[in-house]
Amino acid sequence: MTENYRHLYVVIEHIDGEFLQVSLEMIGEARRLLDEFNSKYSSNEKVVAVILGYNIKDISKQLIEYGADVVIYSDNPELKDVRNTIHTKVISQIAQDKKTLGEVEPEYASEVKRPRYMFFAADSIGRHLSSTVLTELESGLASDINKLVIEDIEMSHQQKTGGIKETYAKTLEMYRPDFSGFLWTTILCLDNRNPAFKRDYHPQACSIIPGVFEPLKRDSKKEGKIIEFIPKIDEKDLRVKVLSRKIIQSEVDFDTPRTIVSFGRGIKDDPEQNIKIVEQLAKELNAEIGITLPISKKPFSVSQALDSKYMTPDRVIGTSGHKTSAMLYIAAGVSGAMQHVWGMKDSGFVVAINPDEDAPIKNECDIFIKGRMEDVIPMLIEEIKKQIHIIEA
Amino acid sequence: MCALNVAVIIKLEPDFSEGNVSYNPDGTLNRAETKNTLGPHSAIAAHAAFYAKVMYDAKVSIGTMGPPIADLALQQAQQISDAEELHLYSDRLFAGADTLGTAEVLKTGIGKMQGKMDIVFSGHRASDGETGQTGPQTGWKLGFTFLGNVISYSVDLETRTIRVKRLISLLGVPVVIEEVEAPLPVFISIDPTYKSSFDTISQRLSFQKYQKEASERVENYKEHFKVFNAEQLGVDKTLVGLPGSPTIVYKVEKVPKPTATRQAEMIDGSNPEQIKKVVARMKEALSAMVIK
Numbered sequence: 001m002t003e004n005y006r007h008l009y010v011v012i013e014h015i016d017g018e019f020l021q022v023s024l025e026m027i028g029e030a031r032r033l034l035d036e037f038n039s040k041y042s043s044n045e046k047v048v049a050v051i052l053g054y055n056i057k058d059i060s061k062q063l064i065e066y067g068a069d070v071v072i073y074s075d076n077p078e079l080k081d082v083r084n085t086i087h088t089k090v091i092s093q094i095a096q097d098k099k100t101l102g103e104v105e106p107e108y109a110s111e112v113k114r115p116r117y118m119f120f121a122a123d124s125i126g127r128h129l130s131s132t133v134l135t136e137l138e139s140g141l142a143s144d145i146n147k148l149v150i151e152d153i154e155m156s157h158q159q160k161t162g163g164i165k166e167t168y169a170k171t172l173e174m175y176r177p178d179f180s181g182f183l184w185t186t187i188l189c190l191d192n193r194n195p196a197f198k199r200d201y202h203p204q205a206c207s208i209i210p211g212v213f214e215p216l217k218r219d220s221k222k223e224g225k226i227i228e229f230i231p232k233i234d235e236k237d238l239r240v241k242v243l244s245r246k247i248i249q250s251e252v253d254f255d256t257p258r259t260i261v262s263f264g265r266g267i268k269d270d271p272e273q274n275i276k277i278v279e280q281l282a283k284e285l286n287a288e289i290g291i292t293l294p295i296s297k298k299p300f301s302v303s304q305a306l307d308s309k310y311m312t313p314d315r316v317i318g319t320s321g322h323k324t325s326a327m328l329y330i331a332a333g334v335s336g337a338m339q340h341v342w343g344m345k346d347s348g349f350v351v352a353i354n355p356d357e358d359a360p361i362k363n364e365c366d367i368f369i370k371g372r373m374e375d376v377i378p379m380l381i382e383e384i385k386k387q388i389h390i391i392e393a
Numbered sequence: 394m395c396a397l398n399v400a401v402i403i404k405l406e407p408d409f410s411e412g413n414v415s416y417n418p419d420g421t422l423n424r425a426e427t428k429n430t431l432g433p434h435s436a437i438a439a440h441a442a443f444y445a446k447v448m449y450d451a452k453v454s455i456g457t458m459g460p461p462i463a464d465l466a467l468q469q470a471q472q473i474s475d476a477e478e479l480h481l482y483s484d485r486l487f488a489g490a491d492t493l494g495t496a497e498v499l500k501t502g503i504g505k506m507q508g509k510m511d512i513v514f515s516g517h518r519a520s521d522g523e524t525g526q527t528g529p530q531t532g533w534k535l536g537f538t539f540l541g542n543v544i545s546y547s548v549d550l551e552t553r554t555i556r557v558k559r560l561i562s563l564l565g566v567p568v569v570i571e572e573v574e575a576p577l578p579v580f581i582s583i584d585p586t587y588k589s590s591f592d593t594i595s596q597r598l599s600f601q602k603y604q605k606e607a608s609e610r611v612e613n614y615k616e617h618f619k620v621f622n623a624e625q626l627g628v629d630k631t632l633v634g635l636p637g638s639p640t641i642v643y644k645v646e647k648v649p650k651p652t653a654t655r656q657a658e659m660i661d662g663s664n665p666e667q668i669k670k671v672v673a674r675m676k677e678a679l680s681a682m683v684i685k
Contacts, residue, residue: 013563021565083573084529084539124561128541128582131529135493140639143524153643159489159635177648179422179523186643197631201639210564240538243556243572250568258679268411297409297433297520313585314562320523323564328678338648345654349678351671353662363653367671371662379665383672388679 005116005202007104008034010068011091011133012051013082013125017059022121023049024066024215026208029148030119031067031216037150041170045116046070046104050094052087054080057228064224067216070104071226078233081242082125088132090231095137095203103227115203117172122207130207140189142206146319146342147175153188162194172204177319179293181337209319212342252288252314259287259328262317262344264295266333266354266373271300275310277377278332284384290317290324292340318343332373336361353377396550397451398508401442401474402499402531403435405459405466406520422521429462431469434516437583439473441514441546443607444589446475447599449548454478454506458487458498461620468614475607477617478506484622486634492522494637496530501628502621503535511577512548512555513537517585525582532580540575542584553577560584 008030012023030047038044046069051060053075060071074090094100095115102109114137120130122144134141150172156165174187189204254260261282267274282289289310296313317324319339329347333354334340341364344350352365353376362368369376407422408414408430415426431439445451453476457463460483467479482502490498503510513535515528532539546557554576561569591600610617623630631637660667 015563015566018566020563081571084541088533123563124542125563127525128529128539131492131526132533132539135496135530135533138493138639140491140493141526142640143526157641160641173643178645179521182648183645184648185645187640188643189640192636194636197636199631199636240540240573240575243574245569245571247567248570271411294409299409299411299414301410328675338651341651349675350655351675352657357659360650362657363651364655365657366655367660367674368657369660369662369668369671376662376668379662379668380672383665383668384675387669387672388676 002111003108004111004113004200006108006112007046007048007115008117008119009048009050009095009115009203010119011121011126011129012049012063013121013123014051014053014056014059017053017056019059019062020121020210021215022123022208022210025210025213026119026121027063027067028215029208029213033148033150037170044105048072048104048115050091052079052090060226062218064226065218065220065222069224071224072100072104072229073226074229074231076231076233078238079231081245082129083240083242084128084132085240086233086237087129088136089234089237091129091133092136093231094229095133097229100227100229104225116170118203118205120205120207122209126207130205134205137203139201139203139205142174142176142187142189144176144209144319145174145206146177146209146212147184148206149173149175159194160190160192162196166193172206174206177339181293181318181339211323212319250314254288254290254317254322254324254326257286257288258326259285259330260290260317260324260326260344260347261285261287261330261332262290262292262334263332263373264292264334264340265299266335268300269372270374272302272306274333274374275302275306277374277381281330281377281381281384284381285328285388287330289315290322291315292334292337293318293320331361331365332377334361335359336364397445397449397511397548398454398506399442399445399451399512399514400454400456400503400506400510401435401438401470401476401514402503402528403439403455403457403466403470403516404432404519405429405457405463406432406435409520429465431466432516432520434518434520434583434585435466435470436473436516437585437587438514438516439470440589441581441583441587442476443474443603445512445548446603447591447596449550452477452508454480456480456482456499456502456506458482458495458502464618467618468611471614471617472607472611475603475610477610479614479618480506481618481620482626483620486623486630489635489638490633491638491640492524492526492530493639494633494635495527496534497632497637498626498628499527499531500534501626503531505621505626509578511553513578513580515580515582517542517582528580528582532582535578535580537578537580538575539580539582540573541582543581544570544584544587546581548577555579557581560586
C-alpha cells in the first residue's frame with residue numbers, strides 16, 4: 001500500500017546552539033514510540049530532528065547521538081533569532097520538500113509527501129510556532145501533551161467517516177490533562193474520509209509539555225544522516241526586526257530556596273487571612289511561595305496587594321508552570337492534581353496540610369497533617385519559632 | 394477616518410471565581426452549574442485594545458464565535474475597550490470546531506469588520522481549553538505578522554510600525570524580554586502579565602473620556618451588535634465546524650490515581666504534640682542547611 005506520510009519530525013529548540021532540555025526529551029520519546037512502531041509494523045520510519053539557526057551545523061550531529069536517525073538543518077543568519085514568520089515558512093518548506101523527504105528514506109522517495117507525525121515543545125516558542133506551522137500545513141494540532149500512544153483505531157464517526165466504520169491505522173493518541181488536572185482528554189488528528197468532504201489531515205501534530213519525558217543517554221557512537229536544507233527566503237517574511245534581548249530576573253525563584261510553601265483552593269474559607277498565614281510560614285522558613293494552577297485563575301477576591309503578588313501564573317508549580325526539587329515542600333490546602341504533583345514530586349521531604357484524608361496529595365507526601373490550614377499553620381509557626389532558626393545565606 | 398483600526402477576538406468561558414464555579418465531587422468542573430463570563434485572558438486583550446483607543450484614538454471592534462449567550466462576553470469586553478463594533482459569529486455549523494475550524498470563522502469575521510485592521514489582539518489562551526492556538530492560527534490565516542507573549546507596545550502612526558516587548562519564558566533558561574519592531578498589520582497575542590499604563594495628564598483625561606463613552610455604548614450595545622451566521626459570513630462550509638476540524642476529542646477519562654510514591658504518616662492537626670514532631674522532622678529534612 002502506498003503511504004504518503006512517513007516519519008516523525010521533531011522541531012528542535014535551542015538558544016544560540018545550546019539545546020533546550022525539552023528538545024532532547026522530545027527526541028527520547030520519539031525514539032521510544034518509533035522503535036515500538038517499527039517493530040509492530042515491520043517498518044523503518046525515522047525520527048527526524050529539524051533544527052533552524054545560525055552556525056548550527058556542528059551541533060546537528062549531537063541530535064543523532066541523543067536518538068534521532070536523521071537531522072535536517074537550515075543554517076542561515078536570518079534564522080539566528082526565532083521569528084515566527086520566517087521560522088514557520090522554513091519548517092513548512094522542510095515538511096513538504098519532496099527532495100528532502102526523499103533523502104530521509106530514498107526507497108520511498110516517490111511516494112512520501114509529508115511527515116506522518118510532528119512534535120513541538122509547549123513553551124513560549126513552540127506553542128505559537130506549532131500553531132502557525134500547522135495552519136500553513138492545514139492539519140491538526142493538540143497542545144500540552146503528556147502521554148502518547150500509537151494505535152490502529154476502528155471507529156464510526158458522523159463527520160469523519162460519514163457514519164461508516166473505518167480503521168485509522170497508525171493513529172497518534174495524544175493525551176492532555178485538562179485544567180483541573182483530574183481529566184485526561186485524548187485528541188486524535190484524523191483524515192476526513194466522509195465522501196461529502198474528503199480531506200487528508202497530516203501530519204498529526206502536538207506540542208509537548210517540557211519536563212514530562214525522559215531524554216536518552218547520549219551515545220557518541222551512534223550514526224545517522226545529516227541533511228542540509230537551503231530555505232527559500234522571501235524578503236517579506238523578514239519584516240520583524242529584533243532590536244534587543246535582555247535577561248530579566250524573575251521575582252519568583254523556585255530554584256534557590258530550600259523550602260517552598262504552596263497553597264491551593266484550600267484557602268477558600270478566608271482567602272485573605274489564609275494567604276497571610278502562608279506568608280508568615282514562608283517567612284519563618286525563608287521559603288518561596290508557590291500556587292496551584294486554579295489559583296492563578298484568581299478564583300477568590302483578595303486585596304490587590306495579595307492578588308498581584310501571589311495569584312499570578314509565574315508562581316504556578318506544575319505542568320503549566322515550574323518544577324521544583326526543594327528540600328522541603330509544604331502543600332497547604334492543595335488537593336494534589338496530577339499536573340501539580342508533576343511540579344513538586346522531586347522535592348526532598350513533603351508535608352501536606354489538608355482536612356480531606358482522601359485528597360490525592362496524601363499519596364505524594366511524607367507527612368499528612370489532617371486539618372484546616374487556618375488551624376494548623378499557626379501551630380506550625382509557633383513550633384518552628386521554637387525549633388528552627390534559619391540563618392539566611 | 395481613524396488613524397488606527399484594532400480588533401479583539403474574545404471568548405465566553407466558565408467563570409472560575411469562587412461562588413460561580415462548581416466542581417464535581419471528583420474535582421472535575423461541573424459545567425452545567427458553572428456560570429459563564431468573559432475569559433480573563435480575553436479581558437486582558439480588551440484592555441490592550443483600549444490602550445490603542447486612549448493612545449492613538451483607535452477604532453475598536455470585537456469578534457467572538459459562540460452560542461447566542463456569548464453576547465454577554467461582547468458586552469463585558471465593550472465595557473473594557475469602548476468598542477464600537479461587536480460581532481457574534483454564531484451558527485450550528487460552527488459547533489464542535491477545533492482551533493483550526495474556529496480560526497477560519499474568526500479570520501472571515503475580522504474581514505467583515507469596518508476598515509482594514511492594523512492590529513488584532515487575542516488573549517494568551519482560554520481558561521477552559523487552554524490551547525493558546527486559536528490566536529496564532531487566526532493571525533496566520535489573516536496573513537498578519539504574529540507576535541506572541543506581548544507585554545507592552547507602542548505604535549508609530551507615521552511609519553505604520555509597531556514596537557513590542559515580548560516575554561519569553563523557557564524551562565531551564567533565564568527569562569528574556571525581547572524587543573521587536575514590525576510593520577503593521579500585526580496579530581498580537583497578549584501576555585497574561587500585560588498592564589496598560591497611562592502616564593500623562595492628557596492620557597488620563599482621554600482614559601476617563603473613553604471609559605465614560607464605553608459605559609454609554611454598553612447601555613446601547615444592541616446598536617453596535619451584529620450576529621453573523623455561516624451564510625452571512627460567506628465561509629467555506631468545509632473549512633469550519635466539524636468538517637474543518639482535523640482533530641477530534643476521542644475520549645475523556647479520569648486520570649488514573651497513581652500508585653502512592655510516598656508512604657504518608659498521618660498526623661492529627663489539632664494535636665500540639667504531633668505538630669512538634671512534624672517540625673522536628675522538617676528540621677531533620679533541612680539539616681543540610683545552616684541551622685543552629
